[in-house]
Amino acid sequence: MIEAYPLQWPTGRKRTASHSREHAKFDVTFARARDNIIHEVTLLAGGRWAVDPQIVISTNVALRRDGLPLANQRQPDDVGVAVYFLYRKKQMSFACDRWRKIEHNMQAIAKTIEALRGIARWGTGDMLEAAFTGFTAIAAPSAPRDWREVIGVLPTERDLAIVRATYRRRASTSHPDKGGTHEAMTELNTALAAAERELGHG
Structure with missing residues (x-):
């Protein structure tokens, strides 16, 4: 089972070295970036009447019951974000650690999914499937050791x-x-x- 906290990075996905991370120009809060991911995945999956895509947004930020960060948390050393969801009964995973803040990596994933929705709308079915190939090939984390x-x-x-x-x-x-x-x-x-x-x- 994939957990929201702590970060469950997809097996086989390369990481960005901490000294190579960049400043992003996104003007977004953690809550807004989270909502944007949920919105984009829900639309990609077919809207609110579609089968539940079972979205998990995994980070090193501890969350409250309402999904917002616990108070007084600083940015963790590992600001990576991994998003898991079901699309047409297949497990998909998106991950980003290019930017220096967790909310910016979340927003980058939301923007990526938004772009893929454009392929779904304006391209052909095989174009979207081809775009998704790399995401389905990345396995979810294996069972953790004790x-x-x-x-x-x-x-x-x-x-x-x-x-x-x-x-x-x-x-x-x-x-x-x-x-x-x-x-x-x-x-x-x-x-x-x-x-x-x-x-x-x-």
Whole structure:
């Protein structure tokens, strides 16, 4: 099952190095960008009377029940956004981390889907299918490893302070700026979030 938080980046999709990210000129809030994605996917899927496209917008921003960010959150180190939905019974995934803010990466995805709707309207059916080929070829993330295995603590560990200390040591080598990879850091952050859910935030 794909989760909205933390970020579930599509397997096999290349990442943008943090130093290569650009400033975007989008004037949009997180809420507006989220609504734009939902609007564009809903229209692409056939409008509000179509089968539910089961949209999941996955980021490293923790959300409230209403889908808006929890208060006082800064931009996370990994500002990537991945959007998953069903289109004609096929799982689609769009992902963007080109821009320096999460809401700008969300808006870029909304604009991409809007452009694809133009192909659907003005092109031929095979043009849209050809455009979608790359998106359907990217698999959703595989089943995550147990958080204890990822962080590197004993299978019986229940002390959150020890878990966090081990996480910090692992993060010091897994972070892309310190020789690691985005994928390794994302898996580590996902593991810590799972640990905190299970053991309590302490």
